[in-house]
Amino acid sequence: MRFCLNVDHIATLRNARGESQPDPVAFALMAEQYGVDGIVVHLREDRRHINERDVRLLRELVKTKLDLEMAAVDEIINIACDVQPDLATIVPEKRQELTTEGGLNVIDNIKQIKNAIFRLHENDIPVSLFIEPDINQIDASAEINADFVELHTGHFANAILEEDIYDELEKIRIAAKHAKKLGLGVNAGHGLDYLNIKEFIAIQEIDEVSIGHAVIARAVFVGLEKAIEEMRNLISTKI
Numbered sequence: 001m002r003f004c005l006n007v008d009h010i011a012t013l014r015n016a017r018g019e020s021q022p023d024p025v026a027f028a029l030m031a032e033q034y035g036v037d038g039i040v041v042h043l044r045e046d047r048r049h050i051n052e053r054d055v056r057l058l059r060e061l062v063k064t065k066l067d068l069e070m071a072a073v074d075e076i077i078n079i080a081c082d083v084q085p086d087l088a089t090i091v092p093e094k095r096q097e098l099t100t101e102g103g104l105n106v107i108d109n110i111k112q113i114k115n116a117i118f119r120l121h122e123n124d125i126p127v128s129l130f131i132e133p134d135i136n137q138i139d140a141s142a143e144i145n146a147d148f149v150e151l152h153t154g155h156f157a158n159a160i161l162e163e164d165i166y167d168e169l170e171k172i173r174i175a176a177k178h179a180k181k182l183g184l185g186v187n188a189g190h191g192l193d194y195l196n197i198k199e200f201i202a203i204q205e206i207d208e209v210s211i212g213h214a215v216i217a218r219a220v221f222v223g224l225e226k227a228i229e230e231m232r233n234l235i236s237t238k239i
Helices: 008-016 024-033 052-061 074-083 107-122 135-143 154-158 162-181 196-200 213-222 224-235
Strands: 002-006 038-042 066-070 087-090 127-131 148-152 185-189 208-211
Touching: 002 224, 008 024, 008 038, 008 213, 024 038, 024 052, 024 224, 038 052, 052 066, 052 074, 066 074, 074 107, 087 107, 087 148, 107 127, 107 135, 127 135, 127 185, 135 148, 135 162, 148 162, 154 162, 154 196, 162 185, 162 196, 196 208, 196 224, 208 213, 213 224
Parallel strands: 002 038, 002 208, 038 066, 066 087, 087 127, 127 148, 148 185, 185 208
Antiparallel strands: none
16 A cells, blocks of 8 residues: 655645645655655645645655645646646645545536546646545546546544444445446545554555655654655554
8 A cells, every 4th residue: 555645735834824834746746755655635626725935846856756736727727737747636625625525426517527637647647536436426426537536535534433443434435346347446534543544554556645744743743754754664564
């Protein structure tokens, strides 16, 4: 299972004071040196954290993998086609949300998302859709030629009761197996941390996890190198 680090929150910290530091690009390059398998950034329409300068510099400098999260809107699609990330992950986006609150509704927005995938594919950019672990959404994603799905793990991460945790994890297991049968790559992310990541190790169909807040919060206390080492050790643990 690969481990990609989302560095959006470093940009949030930078922007809080309108300064140039901490620089998410420098942070991403350090993270690569410490062993992450890729870097994830979300270029939002409102530019509340990552900006276009960050994305362009990251594309020049990242040596592992650059995953650009984005809404299926013309402005950001144009930037993605120019920048050429290794993966474009289409996510839902609302101005008032603190962070992405749930998966794309592919079924209800199939024309818009299909057109976005077509344009990205024209520029040889693989596309992932950030969706709920729902069979119907997976089927719709495959139908419009997505290359990957990223399963939203937020409901699992926020579950408190043991039976709810089990139910949400089972949905993810079933969804991951179904996506694999359809030939889709399977990623997962949102709310994953040093405790609940252990639940994912046994799901062999998940190729990659995207984690940001938990690792950056841990790095405040132990440093980035140690925070990445601890997460990598958990992900590589054999069950």
